[in-house]
Amino acid sequence: MSQPRSSGYFRTSYQRDIALLDTRTQKTWLAIFGAVLLAFPFLAGPFMMDLANQVLLTSIGAVALMLLTGHAGQISLGHAGLLAAGAFTTGILFKEFGAPFWITLPASAAVGAAIGLLFGLPSLRLRGLYLAVSTLALHFMVIHAGQEYETRRGHSTGVVIDPPSLAGWTLQDPRAWYFVLLAGSVATVLFSLNLLRSKTGRAWRAIHSREAVAEALGINVHWAKLSAFIVSCTITSIAGCLFAYYRGFVSAEAFSLYLTIQYVATVIIGGIGSILGALLGTVFVVLFPYSIEALMNALGLADRMASVIFALNYAAFGLAMILFLVLEPQGLVGIWRRIQAWFLLWPFKQKPVGK
Amino acid sequence: MQLAVNIAVLAAIYALISCGYVLIYRVSRVLSLAHGELMMLGAYGLAMTASLFAGHPLIAIAASAVLALLVGVLVYALLMWRMTGESVLAAVLTTIALGILLRGAMILAFGTQTQYPLRDLGWTNSSVAIGESARISSAGLTLVLGTAAVYAGLFVFLRASRWGIRMRAAGQNPLLAAQRGIRLHGVYALAWGLATFTGGMAGMLIACDAGIEATLVTVGLKAFPAALVGGLDSLLGALAGSLIIAASEVLLINYVDPLLSDVVPFFVLLAMLVIRPWGLFGTKEELDRV
Amino acid sequence: MTPPLLRLDKLEVVYHRVITAVQGISLDVPAGSIVALLGTYGAGKTTTLRAISGFIGLDDARVTEGAITYRGERIENRPPHQTTARGVTLVPERSKVFENLTVAENIEAVVPRPGADARKLRDAVWEYFPALARLRSREAGYLSGGERQMLAIGSALACAPELLLVDELSQGLAPLVVQELLDRLQLIRKGLGMTLLLVEQNAAIALDVADYAYVLENGRIVLDGTPEKLRTHQDIREFYLGTGADGRRNYRDVKQYRRSRRWYG
Numbered sequence: 001m002s003q004p005r006s007s008g009y010f011r012t013s014y015q016r017d018i019a020l021l022d023t024r025t026q027k028t029w030l031a032i033f034g035a036v037l038l039a040f041p042f043l044a045g046p047f048m049m050d051l052a053n054q055v056l057l058t059s060i061g062a063v064a065l066m067l068l069t070g071h072a073g074q075i076s077l078g079h080a081g082l083l084a085a086g087a088f089t090t091g092i093l094f095k096e097f098g099a100p101f102w103i104t105l106p107a108s109a110a111v112g113a114a115i116g117l118l119f120g121l122p123s124l125r126l127r128g129l130y131l132a133v134s135t136l137a138l139h140f141m142v143i144h145a146g147q148e149y150e151t152r153r154g155h156s157t158g159v160v161i162d163p164p165s166l167a168g169w170t171l172q173d174p175r176a177w178y179f180v181l182l183a184g185s186v187a188t189v190l191f192s193l194n195l196l197r198s199k200t201g202r203a204w205r206a207i208h209s210r211e212a213v214a215e216a217l218g219i220n221v222h223w224a225k226l227s228a229f230i231v232s233c234t235i236t237s238i239a240g241c242l243f244a245y246y247r248g249f250v251s252a253e254a255f256s257l258y259l260t261i262q263y264v265a266t267v268i269i270g271g272i273g274s275i276l277g278a279l280l281g282t283v284f285v286v287l288f289p290y291s292i293e294a295l296m297n298a299l300g301l302a303d304r305m306a307s308v309i310f311a312l313n314y315a316a317f318g319l320a321m322i323l324f325l326v327l328e329p330q331g332l333v334g335i336w337r338r339i340q341a342w343f344l345l346w347p348f349k350q351k352p353v354g355k
Numbered sequence: 356m357q358l359a360v361n362i363a364v365l366a367a368i369y370a371l372i373s374c375g376y377v378l379i380y381r382v383s384r385v386l387s388l389a390h391g392e393l394m395m396l397g398a399y400g401l402a403m404t405a406s407l408f409a410g411h412p413l414i415a416i417a418a419s420a421v422l423a424l425l426v427g428v429l430v431y432a433l434l435m436w437r438m439t440g441e442s443v444l445a446a447v448l449t450t451i452a453l454g455i456l457l458r459g460a461m462i463l464a465f466g467t468q469t470q471y472p473l474r475d476l477g478w479t480n481s482s483v484a485i486g487e488s489a490r491i492s493s494a495g496l497t498l499v500l501g502t503a504a505v506y507a508g509l510f511v512f513l514r515a516s517r518w519g520i521r522m523r524a525a526g527q528n529p530l531l532a533a534q535r536g537i538r539l540h541g542v543y544a545l546a547w548g549l550a551t552f553t554g555g556m557a558g559m560l561i562a563c564d565a566g567i568e569a570t571l572v573t574v575g576l577k578a579f580p581a582a583l584v585g586g587l588d589s590l591l592g593a594l595a596g597s598l599i600i601a602a603s604e605v606l607l608i609n610y611v612d613p614l615l616s617d618v619v620p621f622f623v624l625l626a627m628l629v630i631r632p633w634g635l636f637g638t639k640e641e642l643d644r645v
Numbered sequence: 646m647t648p649p650l651l652r653l654d655k656l657e658v659v660y661h662r663v664i665t666a667v668q669g670i671s672l673d674v675p676a677g678s679i680v681a682l683l684g685t686y687g688a689g690k691t692t693t694l695r696a697i698s699g700f701i702g703l704d705d706a707r708v709t710e711g712a713i714t715y716r717g718e719r720i721e722n723r724p725p726h727q728t729t730a731r732g733v734t735l736v737p738e739r740s741k742v743f744e745n746l747t748v749a750e751n752i753e754a755v756v757p758r759p760g761a762d763a764r765k766l767r768d769a770v771w772e773y774f775p776a777l778a779r780l781r782s783r784e785a786g787y788l789s790g791g792e793r794q795m796l797a798i799g800s801a802l803a804c805a806p807e808l809l810l811v812d813e814l815s816q817g818l819a820p821l822v823v824q825e826l827l828d829r830l831q832l833i834r835k836g837l838g839m840t841l842l843l844v845e846q847n848a849a850i851a852l853d854v855a856d857y858a859y860v861l862e863n864g865r866i867v868l869d870g871t872p873e874k875l876r877t878h879q880d881i882r883e884f885y886l887g888t889g890a891d892g893r894r895n896y897r898d899v900k901q902y903r904r905s906r907r908w909y910g
Contacts, residue, residue: 126628144614315459316459318456329445528744532743534699535801536755539726638745
C-alpha cells in the first residue's frame with residue numbers, strides 16, 4: 001500500500017502488497033514516532049498541549065475531507081456545516097435533555113450520516129463546480145438551522161456544554177484530552193487506510209478518475225458516491241461532537257465559510273489523494289496563525305499588529321494558499337516525495353520523456 | 356409599492372454584481388469567488404479617490420472606475436493566467452484564496468470602521484418619492500438606472516462589437532479561437548477588467564447608500580446564486596436570476612422571518628440545482644460527461 | 646534552389662510525456678504547391694498538423710525533438726495565435742466552427758494577419774462561398790456538414806494565410822460535396838496564392854489534386870513521391886487505393902498485414 005522503495009526490495013504476495021507497513025525500517029520509524037507521541041504530554045507545557053490537541057482534533061475532520069475530496073473526487077465546500085451538525089446535535093441534546101456523551105456521540109454520528117446522505121444526493125446529478133456549489137448552499141442552510149435554534153431558545157451567544165464524564169471521572173485535563181484525541185485520530189487514520197485498500201476505496205478511486213469507465217467496470221457509481229459522502233460526513237460529525245466537548249461551547253459563528261476553507265486548505269496544501277497529506281496539511285494549517293504571531297513577535301511588530309492580528313492571519317493564509325496552488329499543486333506530500341526521490345535516486349535523476 | 360421598489364434596488368445590486376460572475380465564467384470558464392472582495396475593493400477605492408479629489412466628485416468617481424478596471428486586469432495578469440488550463444477546483448480555490456488575501460489586506464489598509472465616501476464626495480443621499488406610497492434613495496435610483504445602462508452596454512458590446520464577438524468565441528472554443536488569431540490572454544484580461552469594473556461600481560453605489568462595512572462582502576456572496584439560477588454563462592439569466600432572488604428575499608423577509616435574509620438565495624439556488632442545474636438561460640453543459 | 650516554405654526536420658511529438666505519436670518525420674512543403682499527407686487512422690497525421698499550428702497543451706502534448714521551420718523561422722511549441730499571425734492557419738478536423746455564433750459572426754471573430762486587408766478578405770470569403778453568403782445569420786451549429794466545412798475553410802481564409810493546413814477535408818461528406826470543395830480550394834489557391842498541406846485518409850482524391858504526397862504509418866514516413874509514382878506503387882494500390890495486385894478490391898487493413906519484408910526488399 002505504501003510507496004515502493006528502492007531496488008532490492010520486492011513484494012512477493014498480494015498480502016505484502018496491500019500491507020500498511022512492510023519494511024523493517026518503516027516499522028522501526030513508526031515505533032519511534034509512536035513513542036514520541038506517547039511521551040509528548042509528559043514533556044510539553046500547557047500551550048503546546050493545547051496546540052497538539054487542536055492538531056489532533058482538526059486531523060480527524062481533515063482525514064474525512066481527504067477521503068471525500070482527495071480520494072473519491074467529490075468536491076465539498078460544506079465541511080463546516082457537518083462540524084456544526086455534530087456540535088449542535090451534542091449541544092441540543094445536552095441542553096434539552098441533559099444527555100451524556102455516550103448518547104450524544106452516536107447521535108452525532110447518526111445525524112452526520114443523515115446529513116451526509118443529504119449532501120450526497122446532488123452528487124448523483126452534478127459534478128465538479130455545480131456539486132461544490134450545492135454543498136455550499138447546504139452548508140449555509142445547516143448553519144442557518146443552528147442559528148435559528150440559538151435565537152429561538154435564547155442562547156444568542158452560544159450553548160455552554162459540560163465536559164463529558166463517566167462514572168464520576170470528568171474529562172477536563174488537557175493531558176487526558178490528548179490521549180482521547182490521539183486515540184480518535186489514530187482510529188480515524190487506520191479506518192481510512194483500511195477503507196482505502198478495500199473494495200469501497202478502490203471504487204472511490206475509480207469514480208475519481210473516470211466515472212464512465214468505473215460504471216463500465218461494474219462499479220455502482222451512485223452507491224460509491226453516496227457512501228463517500230456518508231462515511232466522510234459521519235466522521236466529520238463525530239469530530240464536531242468532540243470539538244463541542246473540547247471547547248465546552250457551541251456557537252454558530254464558529255462554523256463560518258472560512259472554517260471550511262481552512263479544511264479544504266489542509267487537503268490542498270497537504271496534497272490531494274494521500275492520508276499523509278491530510279496530516280501534514282493539518283499541522284500546517286493549525287500551526288500557521290501561531291507562526292505568524294511568533295513572526296510578528298520576532299520582528300517586534302507585535303504591539304502595533306495586536307488589534308489587527310486576525311486580518312493579518314487572513315491575508316497571510318490567503319497568500320500561503322495561493323502560493324501552494326500556483327507553485328506546488330501536489331502539496332506538502334509532493335515536496336516530501338521529491339525529497340525522498342532525490343535521496344533514493346541520487347546520483348541518478350529521473351528525466352521524463354520530452355524534458 | 357414600497358416592496359416593489361425594494362425588490363428593484365436589491366435586484367439591481369445583485370444584477371450588477373452577478374454580471375461579473377457571468378462575464379468571467381462565460382469567457383474563461385472560471386468561477387471567481389473573489390468577486391465579493393473585489394466589489395468591496397471598488398468601494399474602498401472610491402473612498403480613497405473621494406478624499407483625494409475632495410471637491411471634485413466627478414473626477415473621483417471616474418478615477419475610481421478606472422482603478423477598478425485596472426485592478427481586474429492586474430488580478431488576471433499577475434495570478435489567474437497561471438491557472439488557465441488547470442482543474443476547475445484549483446482555479447476556484449485560487450479565487451477563494453485571493454478573496455481571503457484581499458479581505459485581510461483591506462482590513463489592514465483601511466481599518467474596520469464604517470466609512471462614508473458620500474460625505475467626501477460632497478453629495479447627500481436624498482430620498483426621492485415614487486408614486487404616492489414609496490420612497491427610494493437617490494443612490495438606490497442611481498443603482499437601478501446604472502445597472503440598466505451597464506446591461507444595455509454589455510449586450511450591445513457582446514453582440515455587435517468585434518471584440519465582443521471574439522470574447523464570445525473564446526468562451527465557446529478557446530483552441531479554435533487561438534487558431535483564428537485571437538489572443539486568449541488578452542480576452543481573459545478584458546473579461547476580468549470588465550467584471551471588476553461592474554462589481555466595483557456596485558460596491559461604490561452601495562457604499563454611497565449605506566456606507567462601507569464588513570457585511571458588504573456577504574452581499575457579493577449572495578449575488579452568486581443569482582448568477583447560477585439564471586445560468587452562469589448568460590447575462591440575461593443574471594438579470595432574471597437577480598430578480599427572482601431579490602423578490603424571494605424581500606418577500607420572505609417581510610412576510611415570514613427577517614432572519615431568513617442570508618439563506619434565502621441559497622434555498623433558491625438549491626432548488627434550481629435540483630430542477631435545472633444549468634440555470635434558466637444557461638447552455639446545458641454536459642454535466643455527466645466523462 | 647529556393648528553400649521550402651515549410652520544412653519538418655526529424656519531428657518528434659509526445660503526448661502526456663510518455664506516448665510518442667510522431668517519431669521523427671521530415672518533409673518539405675514548397676511554396677505554391679499542394680502537398681498531401683496520407684495515412685490511416687492513428688498514423689499521426691492530425692498530430693503533425695496540430696504540432697505545426699501550435700499546441701496549447703490541452704492534450705498535454707509537446708514537440709520534443711526536431712524542428713518545424715516556416716520561412717526560415719522555428720515555429721514549434723508556439724501558441725496558436727502567434728503561428729496564425731505568421732501566416733500558417735489550420736482547418737481542424739473537429740470543432741471547426743463556433744457553434745453558437747452566426748456564420749457572419751464566425752467570420753467577424755477572426756483576427757487577420759497583421760498587415761492584411763480585413764475587409765477585402767471577408768468579401769473574398771463571401772465571393773468564394775456564395776452558399777455561405779446566403780446563410781449569414783444562421784447559427785453555425787445548425788449548418789449541414791458541407792456548409793460547416795465551407796465555413797471552416799472560409800474562417801481560415803479570413804486569417805489571410807500563406808500556408809493552409811486542412812485536416813480531413815473529406816470526412817463525413819458526400820463525394821460530390823468533397824469534389825466541389827476541392828475545386829473551390831484550387832480556385833482559392835490560384836486566386837490568393839496559397840500553399841496547401843492536406844491531410845487525408847481518402848488517398849484517391851488526395852492524389853488527384855496533390856503535387857506531392859507523403860505516406861505516414863505509425864508516426865513514421867514510409868513512402869513519398871509524386872502522385873504518378875504513388876498510384877503505381879504496389880502497396881499504395883493495395884492498402885490505400887483498394888485496388889489489389891490482381892485487380893480485385895482488397896480491403897486488408899494496413900496495420901494488420903506484415904509487410905516489413907516488402908518495404909525493405
